[in-house]
Amino acid sequence: MSGRTYLGMPAFPVAAKASTKDERLRANLRHATRTIRDKRARAVGELDDWALLREAGKRIKDHTLRHLDTYLLQLEERVTAAGGTVHWAADAAEANRIVASLVHATGETEVVKVKSMATQEIGLNEALAAEAINAYETDLAELIVQLGDDLPSHILVPAIHRNRGEIRDIFRAQMGRWGRPAPQGLTDRPADLAEAARLHLREKFLRAKVAVSGANFMIAETGTLVVVESEGNGRMCLTLPETLISVVGIEKVLPTWQDLEVFLQLLPRSSTAERMNPYTTMWTGTTTGDGPRDFHLVLLDNGRTDTLADEIGRQVLRCIRCSACLNVCPVYERAGGHAYGSPYPGPIGAVLTPQLRGTTSEVDASLPFASSLCGACYEVCPVAIDIPEVLVHLREQVAAQPGHGAERAAMKAAAWLFDHPAALAAAERAASATRAALPRTLPLGPAKAWTDSRDLPELPAAPFRAWWKQHRTTRQEPAE
Amino acid sequence: MSSRDAVLARIRAALADAPEPEPVVRDYRTAHVRGANVPAKHVPDEYAAVVDLLAENLADYRAHVHRCAEAALPALLARLLAEHGSRSVAVPPGLPQGWLAEAGGVRQHPDEPPLTARELDGFDSVVTTCRLAVAETGTLVLDAxxxxxxxxLTLVPDHHICVVHTPDQVVASLPQSLARLDPTRPLTWISGPSATSDIELDRVEGVHGPRTLDVVLLE
Incomplete structure (x- = not known):
């Protein structure tokens, strides 16, 4: 189970070249991202103060990051006072060691998991497997990925690359290997697939003694953790087991309880396009007679402090993992999530992964080039991360690296983009439509020259391709 | 050096030259519906609009919304349990006496001493009150x-009936709700029945939490 990793994945252009030829993958992604894009626009449109909420969200995050040490210490104190235990992990290996030893201490050999980007990032499931501990994913999409021995391709919906027919086939073939098999005659109706997951996982929830989660927010003032979800698998994991271990990136802290009034408006509308997601659980330490008796919080650095040190790159730590930027990205829609070679795909992955992991590998060096800089990601970002600005900044860093590997990766990525007129055309259209919202910020130093000469030209009102399509009266169709 | 000290030292080094960012300004709305900031008893019509919005948003996310007066509640609860085909109902401590008085054919079991998860899984329904409800998002908040x-208790059974005391438990907006809640208590926010968007990003109701959510707005 969960044997696959991103290790050794090819650079973005190589992976994208393969995935753009996968018609089914592209159709699945096109369908899913278009559905959610329209819904998000409606959900955001309901709030006439969205711009003010977005600005407040941005500033709260910037303020928190500027005083991160203070808020983490306050959080540690409050969680401890409320009966929890706080651990600090400098990197993935240390976080995995801490979690494994906590599980071993309970005497258990299996854990149920709430969907968590942090534990994907550190490869926790694989690390636990090496310690003879089975980690069962309980989010529906994560279950699909795990049963299919697959890799996640979207932050919110890791199995977005699978359509209902494929999901039915995976359930039929694999559920029986790990527990209750799929019901006889399982159809591909989404409601039936959800029912199959309910039956399959119920037994695991009822017997689970240990759960592992992440968290969407941590409140320094009160020591409260917040998990936002839809299915109820999160509630099962956070409520039924005796021991709860939460692995959370240090940037997830917020100063005050009141800050949630901003983020609980920004997050659901940006991610699932809902006024509010079906379930949110908030807990502060432990409560006698309600929920786990033991609560452990593992605070994870794993490259975040390096990111924090970068004047331009640190804004990426504002990210609340909503995935709105994936859903609007023309490059993501065509290349698919796997091409990004990390659990963080799409525009945010292209700026987060190279900062967390560095740009020494070819795939990480190529990521800042996996974009046409159309700016749609910045426009939808609920915390106003200027992703194009960071991309340009990272390109400059990669270009300045010694050796030709990085340069090669960059050139290949650029070639990929120009090889894919559809991606570029969509990028141009999106850019024109959002011109007013486009960042015009130019980073300092050599990157300035780069943007001046190449990447952020004045955008024409009607891009060339659109003009060409409109003014071309005859079109030669290929012979049948 | 411990990892704690190392991480803190790295944070401080990373921020050594960082400027103080722009101050946080909370100029967003504290509520979006008209009359939301007026206490209920002073402007009844506007408070009624807030309750209507709650009903509308709950229904939009596939909760079944019912309205009734206190005297009619036992009969309504009995009917909802019967319509769901429930043979057993788990009862939280402190549920007002008499609410289930007319649910004669349904086995009622108090959660005292606490039922195990496996025992809870054998119950068809659960009936509870709530701490408050948020109109603009169609959300119920429970604080145990x-x-x-x-x-x-409100998670394992497949059917949850939640009674909202509308005269004093409905707030308009998220900012108003947070100000009333105690973060030291375990909180569950419920906006419609369990759902997923994991198959082709389309919302489907009913995964692990209660698949049927009945909400009674008590007048």
């Missing part, structure tokens, strides 16, 4: 207080 029970 009297009549609500611990968190598992």
């Amino acid at each position: 207080g009297p009549g609500q029970g611990r968190r598992a």
Whole structure:
């Protein structure tokens, strides 16, 4: 189970070249991202103060990051006072060691998991497997990925690359290997697939003694953790087991309880396009007679402090993992999530992964080039991360690296983009439509020259391709 | 050096030259519906609009919304349990006496001493109160207080009936709700029945939490 990793994945252009030829993958992604894009626009449109909420969200995050040490210490104190235990992990290996030893201490050999980007990032499931501990994913999409021995391709919906027919086939073939098999005659109706997951996982929830989660927010003032979800698998994991271990990136802290009034408006509308997601659980330490008796919080650095040190790159730590930027990205829609070679795909992955992991590998060096800089990601970002600005900044860093590997990766990525007129055309259209919202910020130093000469030209009102399509009266169709 | 000290030292080094960012300004709305900031008893019509919005948003996310007066509640609860085909109902400590008085054919079991998860899985329904409800998002918030029970109680059974006391439990917006809640209590926010968007990003109701959510707005 969960044997696959991103290790050794090819650079973005190589992976994208393969995935753009996968018609089914592209159709699945096109369908899913278009559905959610329209819904998000409606959900955001309901709030006439969205711009003010977005600005407040941005500033709260910037303020928190500027005083991160203070808020983490306050959080540690409050969680401890409320009966929890706080651990600090400098990197993935240390976080995995801490979690494994906590599980071993309970005497258990299996854990149920709430969907968590942090534990994907550190490869926790694989690390636990090496310690003879089975980690069962309980989010529906994560279950699909795990049963299919697959890799996640979207932050919110890791199995977005699978359509209902494929999901039915995976359930039929694999559920029986790990527990209750799929019901006889399982159809591909989404409601039936959800029912199959309910039956399959119920037994695991009822017997689970240990759960592992992440968290969407941590409140320094009160020591409260917040998990936002839809299915109820999160509630099962956070409520039924005796021991709860939460692995959370240090940037997830917020100063005050009141800050949630901003983020609980920004997050659901940006991610699932809902006024509010079906379930949110908030807990502060432990409560006698309600929920786990033991609560452990593992605070994870794993490259975040390096990111924090970068004047331009640190804004990426504002990210609340909503995935709105994936859903609007023309490059993501065509290349698919796997091409990004990390659990963080799409525009945010292209700026987060190279900062967390560095740009020494070819795939990480190529990521800042996996974009046409159309700016749609910045426009939808609920915390106003200027992703194009960071991309340009990272390109400059990669270009300045010694050796030709990085340069090669960059050139290949650029070639990929120009090889894919559809991606570029969509990028141009999106850019024109959002011109007013486009960042015009130019980073300092050599990157300035780069943007001046190449990447952020004045955008024409009607891009060339659109003009060409409109003014071309005859079109030669290929012979049948 | 411990990892704690190392991480803190790295943070401080990373921020050594960082400027103080722009101050946080909370100029967003504290509510979006008209009349939301007026206390209920002073402007009844506007408060009624807030309750209507709650009903509308709950229904939009596939909760079944019912309205009734206190005297009619036992009969309504009995009917909802019967319509769901429930043979057993888990009862949280502090649920007002008499609410289930007319649900004669349904086995009622108090969660005292606490039922195990496996025992809870054998119950068809659970009836609770709530701490408050948020109109603009169609959300119920439970804080494990009297009549609500611990968190598992409203999670494992497949049918949840939640009674909202509308004269004093409905707020318009998220900012208003947070100001009323106690973060030291375990909180569950419920906006419609369990759902997923994991198959082709389309919302489907009903995964692990209660697949049927009945909400009674008590007048």
